[in-house]
Amino acid sequence: MKKLLIIATLLSLAACSKVSQENYEKIKIGMDKADVETLLGSADNCVEKTLHTNCVWGDETKNIEITLVSDKVTLYSKHGLTK
Template sequence: MKKLLLVAALLTLAGCSKVNKENYGKIKVGMDKTEVEAIIGSADSCEEKTLHTNCVWGGEEKNITITLVSDKVTLFSSKGLK
């Protein structure tokens, strides 16, 4: 019974992902990182470079990738959003 509840909870969370086409459409160049996080939550990973930071929300098959300079969106792209 506990396993069934755990599986149901995980499926519910997976269905409620904020990494979707609707939220991707809300992201704009010039937004602060905090504004982006208000829309799609915290990044799953970020890699800091010398002059910019690349952050990814989501996984290999479905994601939103954003490049930030001084914590402002400069570039963004998506993969696998429906």
């Protein structure tokens, strides 16, 4: 019984991932970083460059990568997302 509860909890957490095709489609050029974080949560990794910041939500198999300039979305891409 305890194993079933653990498995059900893990499956429900995996299903609740904010890194999804549905959320990817809500991202728009010019969107504020705060609005992206409301949608996706905190980024898993951000690298600040001279004029922009690259942030990634997710991992190497399934992710959303967004380039921000002055905390605004200027470019975004996805990897491993399906409908």
